[in-house]
Amino acid sequence: MLSLRKIQAAAGLSLTEVPEPDAPGSGEVLVRVAATGICGTDLSVDRWTASYAGFMAQALPVTLGHETAGRIVAVGQGVDPARVGRDIVIDPAVACGRCERCLADDPVGCLDRQAVGLIRDGAFAPYVLAPDTYCYDLPANVPVELGALAEPLSVGAHALAVGGFRPGMRVVVLGPGPIGQGVAALARHLGAAQVAVLGKQDGPRLDVLRGMGFTDCFDMAEPDANRALTLAKGQGFDLAVEAAGVPEVVDQALALLRPQGVLVVAGMPERPASVDILRLVKYRLEIRGASRIPPSAWETVLRALADAPDAFAPLVTHRFPLAQADQAFRLCHGRTPSKVLLLP
Ligand SMILES: [Zn+2]
Ligand SMILES: [Zn+2]
Structure with missing residues (x-):
């Protein structure tokens, strides 16, 4: 499948073919991506600024894309099979589950986050794997494309x-x-x-x-x-x-x-x-x-999107097929668009 990846520890991204993900592991779901937003973080990773080079180098190569919405198409062991077919948004800030903060029941404070689209493969691709506990149901009246706004x-x-x-x-x-x-x-x-x-x-x-x-x-x-x-x-x-x-x-x-x-x-x-x-x-x-997003902020956003999807829809100003990621990133680096989505 076509994926937008960071391959080398230097400026630039690569649009390349990679195998589709394996079947979801224990606690995971496989998501068919509907839309993924380009974030300022992605632009910094593209430029390879010092703050990202430091912690991402060990994760390369990795597929970017963390502002995403899509549909669960398969579930791993321990996940309710009824989740298949649900439209969801992914909270990309996956905690490691092993560090001191995680063991103290503070996953938001995790010292070794495995962020989707930065450390583990993300959603500038047709499919992405994520832990089910980090997938929030998108309210039925919210267009799935708007779900990509939930993270920002x-x-x-x-x-x-x-x-x-x-x-x-x-x-x-x-x-x-x-x-x-x-x-x-x-x-x-x-x-x-x-x-x-x-x-x-x-x-x-x-x-x-x-x-x-x-x-x-x-x-x-x-x-x-x-x-x-x-x-x-x-x-x-x-x-x-x-x-x-x-x-x-x-x-x-x-x-x-x-x-x-x-x-x-x-x-x-x-x-x-x-x-x-x-x-x-x-x-x-x-x-x-303010950094590190607690679940309460996601609740606020999903409620707001459900209450008034039209109030937020104008924030998406551009859509590009994933194959034109180059053009989309060039546009974003120019600082003129609002949210730009890549559609696989
Ligand atoms: Zn972001
Ligand atoms: Zn942790």
Whole structure:
């Protein structure tokens, strides 16, 4: 079967034929992939940045693709045969089950994760194997393609939860990429009083949000953006979510908060950030980090998708057959699309 793989410890990916997976092992299911999203992580793996080179080198060659939805077509020993035919999404953060954290019943904190699409073979392929306990049922009214949004949306749901999000809050999102867009859509769906989104030279991505009815979208590369943002900010936002992965954005986000506001950093900057500590102290601000997605975030997302699939559907802007993965990745590296799906 055709698979998009990382083969060598260097920049680049390979679209190559590999054998179909073996029959599912104990506790596993075989999933026929319907759609898999291209993630910023996949772009970093393609470029082979230091943060991925470090832990992935030992896993090569490996098939990428971790934002996926599909249908269970076979089950291994110990899995209910009635699962065959179910549409599911895969939580790719498979824990090792053996480390100190796993043995302490903290699989989310696993020290040796076997992530689908990074360490074990992923879903840029027609078939993928996954442990059944990491496969969540997709609600019947959610198109399976939208299921591929569940993983990036769960990152956003977790960021909001870490920030103590409650209905009625005023939220600002920095970075209008797929994660930031998901945070905005979820915050609005969950009852935010206001959702503002900032970008920089992010016209197409902000236009997608405007098309979804978000009015407070600001492209900081444009001359009037600062003045408009100051108006929208008012006395300051309750919660800021950094989803740009750009160190300079952290300090910019702090300046947008009300006293005692909270900044959640969900992006993954590759350089240190410099922060106005005086502002942090004076206004009693908090900075919290969000990574590692607990099952509760998946529950939030699957409920939101079931409640309002149409509210999230515009976040998918492009679809390519897997055979055109090259073209799809080139598009993503250009930072203009929202979520791009590969269909095997
Ligand atoms: Zn991802
Ligand atoms: Zn573990």
